[in-house]
Every structure is written in structure tokens, then in C-alpha cells.
Amino acid sequence: MNTSKPHQALLKALADIKPGYPFRGAIRHDPKGEVSVVQVRHLDPEYGFGEGCQAASLDRVTLEGRRKPDYLQSGDILFVSRGARFFSAVVPQAIPEHTVCTPPFFLIRLSESGKAVITPEFLAWQINHHEAQSYLTRLGQGTLQHSISKSQLKGLPVTIPSLHRQSLVTSLHRAALDEAEQLRALIANREQEMRALGMAVLSEARASEQAPVPAQNDQAAAGHP
Template identity: 30%
Template sequence: MHHKHYAKNYLVILTLGLYLHPNHYAYILMKSKLIDLKHIITKDGLSSGYSVRGKISNNPNGEVRIVQLKDFNDDYTAIDDKCFRISAEKIKSKYYLKNGDILFTGKGANNFAIVYECQANIPTIASSALFVIKVDKEIANPNYVSWYINQNKVQNYFKTNETGTYVTSINKKTVEEIPVVLPPLQVQNKIAQITHLRLKEKQLNTEITDLKNKLITNQLLNLL
């Protein structure tokens, strides 16, 4: 059993593009550690998004974009580019998102994470339905941490720690204590790179399938 486990994990390391001597492989396993999320976030690096009084309405002339739960795509891998805009009045700069911030959905049944990447020259904030997580990039890759949070093991952790009956939620303490397996930064970067490429492949396959369906439909209609 030990040899099977070793071989399986060694193949994972090879997949990451790290052809290592067994001693180095053992070093990576030894250096990977299980920690609580709070140990890799920056000072004041866990907060709720901005709380807007009343219903959030779109203001085309607003100076700030606000990310809401509705703006995540179906598989929580991207943020829609049609986020509402609101007035920047009274919004402190501390709420402005920065590249690498992790947005975590703390309310509802889908408790997933996604890394914010600035795509427009517009200040952006998160709504209060989201947690904003800022990790120490010297020891943690935000894309790796986000990916790990979305895995089944952590999702099961949320299911056993959620509160509420009809509308469930994850509180701040539960987020702070999210168990994260943290390998060396080199390995985190490789995992993040591979998951990004896998996502791009999935998106391209979806686009190809859509184009094929349109082509076949047009050809069939031309037969009529």
C-alpha cells in the first residue's frame, strides 16, 4: 500500500512538471502542511464586502462596480462583466478590490471562491454577501488557495459548519479556520497554472461545441 501511495503521488508531481529526485519529492511532502486559513492571510485580510443600504440598483453613471452573487457564472470560475454600478459617495477606499483578492460566497448553498482580476479601469467592490480574503503572497498563491477551497474536502467542511435553516451561511470564524493543505510556493504556482490552463481548455471546448451546433443547425436548415 505504501508503494502504491508513493507512486500515485509521484505521478502527481510529474504532472505538475516537476521531475524531481525522490529525495526532493519527499522534501515536498514533508514541507506540505495542514493549516488554518487565518495563518496565511494578511493583517485585516478577512472582511465582509461593502454593505449597501436598501436594494442595489444599477446606476449607469456610477463610478464604482459592485460584485454580487448574481455576477458569478454557473461554475464559479468567472465574474460577469456586467456588474452593476453605484455611486462612489461614502465608499472608503479600503473596500476597493485589488488583483489577487479572493471573493468567497458565504451565503447560500454554494460556498465557492474565485480570485478577483481587474479587467477594467473602474474601481470595484464586493457586496456584503461576499467575504474578501487577502492572502500573504510570499507564502500562498491566491489562485491555489481559491482552487483548494473549492475542492470537496473543504466543501464538506462547510456543510458541517454552516448555520441557518432556509438560507444557510458561513460565519467569519468558520472561514478563518478553513483547513488548507499548503505545499511549497513552487508547487502552489504549478497547480494554479495547470488549473488555469484546464479552465481555458474547458472554455475553448464549450465554444467549439457551440460553433459545431450552429454549423450543423444551419446546414440542416439549408436542406429545407
């Protein structure tokens, strides 16, 4: 493919798309299980995995089905295909070795030709961008529970700028997320300071009101020398 100019391709031309592992019933944690499980609750729509990829935060299970599991690999993209919001996140390097995802996900794995023209980070960013979100939302509105099918996801148009431009966008995106996190921490710290100051001022005011008034000499109170 010529990567000197931005062009478009359907997602199916860039990646393989597979459903999550077909668990039967509720997922039950098995301390002796050899497989970790990523569920939707482990991901944040804005920050992706964060600390959710740590082995201690994931449930462990023993797989009982016959289907050969598609273990997650660093650079895979998980797409949440059900619920109020469709979003994607890149699987980080810290993911445990034997990890699967649940049925609400689609596992997107770039093909070799796809890797040559687009990065996982940029693809995930583009899926989360408002243009793709509007496209996906329109597709999912006709169902009782908002959901995107595999065939619909495969038909998602993907814009492919140069790798340099992709890197620029994802770097700025990470910087914006870091800045937002710092601002939230600053606001939370300021709110804590204001609560502490308010409590101190109110406690001081109540203490001064409750302090006993010193007894005065009767003559002094009457104005006699």
C-alpha cells in the same frame, strides 16, 4: 514558515477576512456614481470573474454609509458565503480602481506572511476544491439559508505545498478550463452545422415532393406507338 514540506494552517493565520460593504436595501445604479460594485451575478463558479470585472458590466453607485469602504485590490479573493454553492474567485488586475463587493461576499486578503507561502490563485483553487467544499457544505447545512459565517471561514484548514507545486496546480487548472471552453465552442459549432444541414435536407425533400409532375402524351401514357 518552512515551505519545503506541505503543511496546514487555518485560513485566519494566512489572511484578513472582511465582510462586503453593508448596502442598505437594493443597489440602484447611479451613472454618476464613483464606486463600482461586484455582485454574485458577476462571478462564475468555474471561471471566476471572466469579463465580469469590466467597468461597463458593473453597477456604479454613490456610497452613503459611514463605513470606510474596503476597495478591492488585485490578488484579493472574493468568497460567496450564501446560497446553493460556496465558491471563491481571485480579483484580477483589470478591476476598476474604486470597487466594493456586496454583503454575500467575504473579502479575503492575504497578509504579508501569507503571501510568502501561498498564492491567491492556489488558495482560491483549494477553496473551490471538493475537500474544502465538503467541509464548507457541512458547516452551512444547519441554517435555513445555506451560509458560512466569518468565524467558520476563518477556521478553514488550508494545505500549503511548495510555491512550485502551487504554480503547477494552478497552471494545469487554467489549461483544463481553457480546453473545456474550446470543446464547448467546438460542440456548439458542430450543433450549428447539424442544424443547418438538417434544415437544408428537409427543405430539399419538401421541395421535391411539391414539384409539379410533367404532363405526358396521352398516347404514350396508353402505351401506343
